[in-house]
Amino acid sequence: MPIVATENLCKIYQLGTVELHALRSVDLQVKQGEYIAIMGPSGSGKSTLLNVLGCLDRPTSGQYFLGDRDVSKLDDDALSLIRGARIGFVFQSYNLIAQLNVIENIEIPMFYQGLLENQSYRRAGELAEMVGLGDRLGHRPAELSGGQQQRVAIARSLANDPLIILADEPTGNLDSQSGVEILNIMDQMCHQGKTIIVVTHEESVAERAQRVIHLLDGRIERVEEKKR
Numbered sequence: 001m002p003i004v005a006t007e008n009l010c011k012i013y014q015l016g017t018v019e020l021h022a023l024r025s026v027d028l029q030v031k032q033g034e035y036i037a038i039m040g041p042s043g044s045g046k047s048t049l050l051n052v053l054g055c056l057d058r059p060t061s062g063q064y065f066l067g068d069r070d071v072s073k074l075d076d077d078a079l080s081l082i083r084g085a086r087i088g089f090v091f092q093s094y095n096l097i098a099q100l101n102v103i104e105n106i107e108i109p110m111f112y113q114g115l116l117e118n119q120s121y122r123r124a125g126e127l128a129e130m131v132g133l134g135d136r137l138g139h140r141p142a143e144l145s146g147g148q149q150q151r152v153a154i155a156r157s158l159a160n161d162p163l164i165i166l167a168d169e170p171t172g173n174l175d176s177q178s179g180v181e182i183l184n185i186m187d188q189m190c191h192q193g194k195t196i197i198v199v200t201h202e203e204s205v206a207e208r209a210q211r212v213i214h215l216l217d218g219r220i221e222r223v224e225e226k227k228r
Contacts, residue, residue, distance in 0.1 A: 032195055058074075
């Protein structure tokens with residue numbers, strides 16, 4: 001059974017009297033441990049698809065299975081629970097809390113899942129070590145480089161051992177060297193069995209993936225298999 005599966009997925013936005021078809025009959029399957037890149041021009045549906053897969057939005061029609069559960073018709077509260085427990089997010093803008101230090105930012109998802117403080121602190125420390133920030137635990141985001149902030153975001157995305165990691169242009173705000181370091185960490189995550197879906201416009205990012213899904217006008221135009 002795939003860990004992610006969409007069937008005839010459609011998303012329509014109503015803009016006054018105009019209907020904007022952002023996704024058109026998208027059928028997608030992702031297996032456990034796969035590394036998938038989603039590419040396409042502006043307006044192709046990349047962000048909309050990522051929002052639906054991340055349970056940040058619901059499809060207008062069709063089905064979305066995450067693990068063994070159809071989440072396409074869940075209400076906002078149920079979707080929030082799914083996001084917290086089963087999905088890790090990595091954003092281009094990092095989305096760290098400026099007032100919190102490294103370990104506190106990593107702990108946030110575990111706090112919302114009710115993990116005991118000593119357990120969350122220990123796991124956050126382990127994740128910080130994994131992304132090479134074991135000596136920066138007390139630093140706040142303003143005291144970190146962009147690459148270091150994205151490392152914190154990656155560690156935070158792993159906090160609750162999610163089913164999938166969704167990354168939206170994860171190297172978009174980074175210099176080339178920091179971008180390579182972040183992509184190397186994502187490779188490591190994939191080798192450890194994590195399922196990664198990344199939206200990107202950069203070929204150097206897509207080259208790391210096992211499959212590239214090319215979108216055009218809300219449809220899957222083609223699927224490119226990569227040799228890794």
